[in-house]
Amino acid sequence: MLPEVRSLNEECGVFAIWGHEDAATISYYGLHALQHRGQEGAGIVSTDGTTMRAHKGMGLVTEVFSRGELEPLIGHGAIGHVRYSTAGESDFINCQPLLFRSQTGGLALAHNGNLVNAVDLKHMLERQGSIFQTSSDTEVLAHLEKKSGYERPEDRLKNALSMVKGAYAFVQMTEDGIMAALDPHGLRPLSIGRLGDAYVVSSETCAFDIIGATHEREVNPGELVIIDNQGLRSEQFSYPSNRAICSMEYVYFSRPDSLVDEINVHTARKNLGKQLAMEAPVEADVVTGVPDSSISAAIGYAEQMNIPYELGLIKNRYVGRTFIQPSQSLREQGVKMKLSAVHGVVEGKRVVMVDDSIVRGTTSRRIVHMLREAGAKEVHVRISAPPIKHPCFYGIDTSTSGELIAANKSVAEIEEEMGADSLAYMSIDGLKTGIGRDPSMTDCGQCLACFTGSYPTDIYPHTMRPHEKV
Numbered sequence: 001m002l003p004e005v006r007s008l009n010e011e012c013g014v015f016a017i018w019g020h021e022d023a024a025t026i027s028y029y030g031l032h033a034l035q036h037r038g039q040e041g042a043g044i045v046s047t048d049g050t051t052m053r054a055h056k057g058m059g060l061v062t063e064v065f066s067r068g069e070l071e072p073l074i075g076h077g078a079i080g081h082v083r084y085s086t087a088g089e090s091d092f093i094n095c096q097p098l099l100f101r102s103q104t105g106g107l108a109l110a111h112n113g114n115l116v117n118a119v120d121l122k123h124m125l126e127r128q129g130s131i132f133q134t135s136s137d138t139e140v141l142a143h144l145e146k147k148s149g150y151e152r153p154e155d156r157l158k159n160a161l162s163m164v165k166g167a168y169a170f171v172q173m174t175e176d177g178i179m180a181a182l183d184p185h186g187l188r189p190l191s192i193g194r195l196g197d198a199y200v201v202s203s204e205t206c207a208f209d210i211i212g213a214t215h216e217r218e219v220n221p222g223e224l225v226i227i228d229n230q231g232l233r234s235e236q237f238s239y240p241s242n243r244a245i246c247s248m249e250y251v252y253f254s255r256p257d258s259l260v261d262e263i264n265v266h267t268a269r270k271n272l273g274k275q276l277a278m279e280a281p282v283e284a285d286v287v288t289g290v291p292d293s294s295i296s297a298a299i300g301y302a303e304q305m306n307i308p309y310e311l312g313l314i315k316n317r318y319v320g321r322t323f324i325q326p327s328q329s330l331r332e333q334g335v336k337m338k339l340s341a342v343h344g345v346v347e348g349k350r351v352v353m354v355d356d357s358i359v360r361g362t363t364s365r366r367i368v369h370m371l372r373e374a375g376a377k378e379v380h381v382r383i384s385a386p387p388i389k390h391p392c393f394y395g396i397d398t399s400t401s402g403e404l405i406a407a408n409k410s411v412a413e414i415e416e417e418m419g420a421d422s423l424a425y426m427s428i429d430g431l432k433t434g435i436g437r438d439p440s441m442t443d444c445g446q447c448l449a450c451f452t453g454s455y456p457t458d459i460y461p462h463t464m465r466p467h468e469k470v
Contacts, residue, residue: 012096012395013037014110014190015207016079016171016178018227019198024073026195026211027080031061033207036255037112038084041095045108047175048075052106056081056095076198079173081110094136097173100146105175107145111138112203113167113188114395116459121163140164141172154179154226158237161224165457167246167394169219171201177228181237185244185456186221187394187447189260192232199227204258215259242443244456248396250435251385252293252356261445263436266296272384272426272434273300273354280424281305282380285349288312290356290367291339297384298354307352312345312371339367347375357385358414361405365418372419381420386428386451387411393459394447428452 013034017023024046031042042064043056053073057064061082081096097110115121118137121144126132130143144160157172157179167187172179180201182190193200193213202208205215219225222238246253249260256266276297287309289298302309316338351371358364364381371379387406401407405414415423428451429439437444449455 012081012083012110012112013203014079014081014112014169014171014201015203016077016110016173016180016201016227017195017198018077018173018178019229020195021076023076023078023198024070026198026200027078028061028065028070029211030200030202030207031080031082033210033255034082034203035061037203037253038082041083041092042081043083043095043097043110044070044073044078044080045097045099045173046073046075046078047106047108047173049077049175051075052099052101052108052173052175054097054099054108056092056097058092058095077173077178079108079110079171079178091135094134096136096138097171098134098136098138098142100142102146107142108173109138109142110171111136111141112169112190112395113183114393115140115164115168116166116393116457117164118166141170154224154235157181158224158235161237167457169203177226179227180219180225182219182221182223184222184238184241185447186240186261187244187246187456189245189249189254189258190219191259192216192219192225199232201225201227204254204260206255206258209257218261241456243445244443244447245445246392246394246396247385247431247435247446247448248357248392248450251431253396256293256296268435269293269296269356269384270300270303271436272431273297273302274304275300275430275434276354276382276384276424276426277301277304279427279430280382282352282382282422282424283350284352284378284380286310286312286345287352287354288345289354291315294354294356294384297356298352301352301354301382301384305352310342310345312342312351312353313367314340314342316340339370341370341374341376343374346371348377349375350378350380351376352380352382353420354382354384356383357388358383358405359388360403361414361418368418368420378421379419380422381415381418381424383423383425384434385426386431386448387425388450390450390453392450393455394449394457396450 015030042061045054055069097108100107115137145156148156148159169188169190170181193208195213221240250268254265287302289295389407432439
């Protein structure tokens with residue numbers, strides 16, 4: 001829906017390419033396709049095999065690379081990153097890729113996810129003499145690698161990865177090649193593509209389409225992929241655990257044209273809408289989705305109910321992020337700036353408003369009010385995911401439980417607070433079915449922690465925010 005307003009944001013996206021003479025330019029377009037995964041900062045590091053060059057900054061990809069900054073980034077290898085901060089402050093120093101230089105060469109790192117034991121590892125490393133330059137947990141990996149006694153770079157990285165816990169999709173580059181790794185649970189998406197003779201790695205497959213690459217396969221949980229001038233090879237740094245990819249990748253975060261775990265995101269969302277209609281039907285005249293991530297689910301709901309789908313809400317695509325302010329009154333004004341109700345569609349109608357999730361409830365309440373102001377006779381809210389009752393520690397900035405409305409109020413109370421005629425959420429089994437998983441399986445391939453409170457990894461005390469308990 002509206003990531004700037006809702007306080008529900010993916011942490012970042014990563015991109016890497018090796019073996020292309022315009023690696024930095026290709027990375028620019030790849031990051032542009034991943035922009036939805038982070039809008040606070042962007043960066044690219046390139047190499048020609050001898051020298052590593054970097055440029056990064058705060059803002060969107062087009063803002064960071066708006067004055068010819070790509071031209072000096074020559075070379076056949078590059079990694080890139082778009083960032084939304086959850087671990088580490090929103091500041092230039094935390095923009096990635098992080099670039100480290102030493103007598104043995106350069107090392108560039110970019111990371112999507114969150115290391116749940118990063119604080120404990122930082123304390124250990126500082127006691128051993130490490131000095132950290134950023135507050136990002138990504139820097140931990142570089143220090144762990146540097147302290148490793150292994151000779152092969154891949155062995156140093158494997159040793160470091162064996163010590164970190166949590167969700168991570170890493171890409172790393174030296175003058176000699178790139179390496180990519182996915183955590184043993186596969187909590188975050190990471191895929192491999194081909195562009196001519198070059199190999200490409202990306203958080204989402206939608207980046208392959210924009211650069212003309214073909215999707216080869218996903219990086220497997222616990223796998224380390226090494227790409228250099230000799231080609232691609234794979235090693236396992238950890239035995240893969242039960243796959244637990246973030247359910248919100250399907251519900252909200254990933255682009256509809258991406259494949260996540262070889263499942264098309266649009267198809268999954270449409271099926272979620274159909275499943276939601278079977279679980280929570282309602283007599284209505286029109287179905288509308290909250291742009292953009294809820295549209296696929298709304299189409300599925302409308303098809304299943306045989307009710308017309310209409311664009312009852314229009315997103316203003318030319319509103320800058322500067323409109324979004326921290327106070328609630330201005331935040332709600334931000335909703336008005338970004339969304340408009342179409343009077344001709346909803347006036348005098350019983351409207352089903354399909355959305356993907358409710359976090360705090362303030363935005364949903366405002367949209368319901370907006371539809372009523374436009375003349376909707378009834379507004380029925382349908383959510384294509386279960387209630388979010390628990391915080392995420394794997395790279396999504398869901399609030400503490402105290403700020404999650406579903407953790408503190410019943411469905412009936414939320415319905416009353418937002419002023420809807422009815423409210424219904426997707427069931428856990430319905431979510432599994434809609435995505436294409438076996439609902440009878442506990443380990444169905446999905447992380448359901450924000451709905452159930454059952455986390456696939458250990459949660460360390462420093463991971464939890466004040467007053468948060470697991």
